[in-house]
Amino acid sequence: MPAAVRLRSVVIDCPDPHALARFYADVAGGTPQAEDDDWVVLTVPGGSRLSFQRAPGLTPPEWPRADRNAQQFHLDFDAGSTWEEMDAAHERVLALGARPLDLEDSEKKDFRVYADPAGHPFCLCRIEHA
Missing domain, CATH: 3.10.180.10 (2,3-Dihydroxybiphenyl 1,2-Dioxygenase, domain 1)
Known part of the structure; x- marks a missing residue:
């Protein structure tokens, strides 16, 4: 049976999406792309996508x-x-x-x-x- 949907990204809540995206870029590669102050996307070499979302008080x-x-x-x-x-x-x-x-x-x-x-x-x- 074909899949109904495709996984787009894993989203990680965090207090500082820019800092955590830079951490994972240094760990796994890729360049973080900020969409705004509250959302940063990191496409890791090989196609995986991690997104970081601001979550105050996490x-x-x-x-x-x-x-x-x-x-x-x-x-x-x-x-x-x-x-x-x-x-x-x-x-x-x-x-x-x-x-x-x-x-x-x-x-x-x-x-x-x-x-x-x-x-x-x-x-x-x-x-x-x-």
């Missing part, structure tokens, strides 16, 4: 708690297939302002969890490339 989720302000979604990023690539991506996102949320046993899990500057969880994943 309370970020408390990862991994599900009982209070639960996470509604998170983004996964391919950080490469080697531990060296994963470590380099880790250092880069920390330098850009990410905060580690879960690095425990990352060698066993092949992913590491961070919060972006607005507090949204995202993961760097070590992906075995064919």
Whole structure:
């Protein structure tokens, strides 16, 4: 059955859409395009589109708690297939302002969890490339 619609973008609420769009542009590539003070669009190389919408007073989720302000979604990023690539991506996102949320046993899990500057969880994943 053909799809009824196509996904246009993932929209992330945040206090400062310009700052968060710049953070993700530095993480994943692309150039943020501001439509106005409250809406910024980032088209990531490969065609993915992230949009950032001003949400004053946003309370970020408390990862991994599900009982209070639960996470509604998170983004996964391919950080490469080697531990060296994963470590380099880790250092880069920390330098850009990410905060580690879960690095425990990352060698066993092949992913590491961070919060972006607005507090949204995202993961760097070590992906075995064919």
